[in-house]
Amino acid sequence: MIEDAPMTAQDALVALMIAMSASDENIRTAELVKMSNEINNLPVFAGYDAERLPRMSKMVFELLEPVDGLEALFGLIRDALPENLFETAYALACDVAAADGRIAGPENRMLEEIREELNIDRLHAAAIERGARARHMTL
Template identity: 65%
Template sequence: MTDSIEHAMSPQDCLVALMIAVSASDENIRTTELLKIESAVAILPIFDGYDTDRIKAMSTLIFDLFDQEDGLDALFGLLRAHLPERLNETAYALACDVAAADGSLADTEIRLLEEIRDELSLDRLHAAAIERGARARHLRA
């Protein structure tokens, strides 16, 4: 199943897979994170026309990859192959939103965000602005 998904991944699939990876990175996928992923797919223009049934396929892909020793490298390889560079900041913003959705960041989420930032070759200042925006959007009273 992984091979057929790999060859058919759209840029939107990459964004969804990355959000799921961030949610799964601390081995505790929270309802708030799942709702954040679902709402992003439902309302953001980048996902117009996206088949929401693909979310399950991307979840399976991520869980399969994370069961492998080099799963994160494989995920980054898929991103390099299927995510246009123009969507790198979008991908990072979505990843940060999912990480911040539950109001706390686990060390594993922080490390994964650092690796994503590096993998996507984001300027440190731009990444900091994205991170600050995510933090501001998810503050609790």
């Protein structure tokens, strides 16, 4: 994080998207474009300081290195994110996962982890996943 500045709710959303993209150890251009578009266009990111992005990326990558790093990252995200944004966070993760047109094994496992960590109801999760799939269909 930036010096002693605490993680904001917006930072938490960004961190989750970065972690989702990194989950299969292959961050694709389509995923980066999706994250950039979400940050630049969604109301939840209004006023977000893009200068925080490199530091958030560094923090996520450092946390994902140790075995228990994902658990630590989820703890930071839960602490910074108000509960009313849990489904938003899951929707953003689904959009990043679907951005390249396929969701592979590691990405599926990460989405499952996110559902559990953020206590997303299975029916709500299915609806969010279906919406992400519909938005990312190709001809």
